[in-house]
Amino acid sequence: AQSVTQLGSHVSVSEGALVLLRCNYSSSVPPYLFWYVQYPNQGLQLLLKYTTGATLVKGINGFEAEFKKSETSFHLTKPSAHMSDAAEYFCAVSEVMKTSYDKVIFGPGTSLSVIP
Amino acid sequence: GAVVSQHPSRVICKSGTSVKIECRSLDFQATTMFWYRQFPKQSLMLMATSNEGSKATYEQGVEKDKFLINHASLTLSTLTVTSAHPEDSSFYICSAGEGGGVYNEQFFGPGTRLTVL
Secondary structure (H helix, E strand, O other): OOHHHHHHHEEEOOOOEEEEEOEEEEEEOOEEEEEEEEEOOOOOOEEEHHHHHHHHEEEEOOOOOEEEEEEEEEEEEEOOOOOOHEEEEEEEEEEOOOOEEEEEEEEOEEEEEEEE | OOOOOOOEEEEEOOOOOOOEEEEOOOOOOOOOOEEEEEOOOOOOEEEEEOOOOOEEEEOOOOOOOOEEEEEEEOOEEEEEOOOOOOHHHEEEEEEEEOOOOOOOOOEEEOOOOEOOO
């Protein structure tokens, strides 16, 4: 079975500083990987995804993530944090089902705080 | 992008009553819909997967008689929490996929906050 771990349930950065949110996965087959952001009492918004091709993926709001197969990692970064980036971030892996629809497995989440 | 709506956004009910939550894909046909449950400060837990016109597939530990799922059309899935109890209070989120091909992106609804008194 596939699983996702996120190191650090809470990360705090200063405004303008680098954001690094860690994600590692386990999978017996090539995975599809996602990062989602969730603001309080709201649903999930897709930041970026990796399916195939280029391992460095650029997403919305200046975020990007790099798929490293050798490290089974998909860490999320942003060069300069903004106050509006404060939210809950979920890394997720997609499990390809025989029935051809994908079940998404979510990591435990990382809460990002941005200090002015 | 594709839009998924949920109704209601928030519901408060008495213990023992049943509550229905709707999930709609507004601008695409969703062959597959997923229902998740999220406790405060926790991740999303997949409850069940439903395909239009067939029975839902429930994850281990999820009571199918407690959480009834109906996916009667390509744009609507409903989750009914039967005989709700305080421990069923949670944030319920649905997602929908367009289907077709190996990879199907899921689009998430805004969630429904259920509080059982």
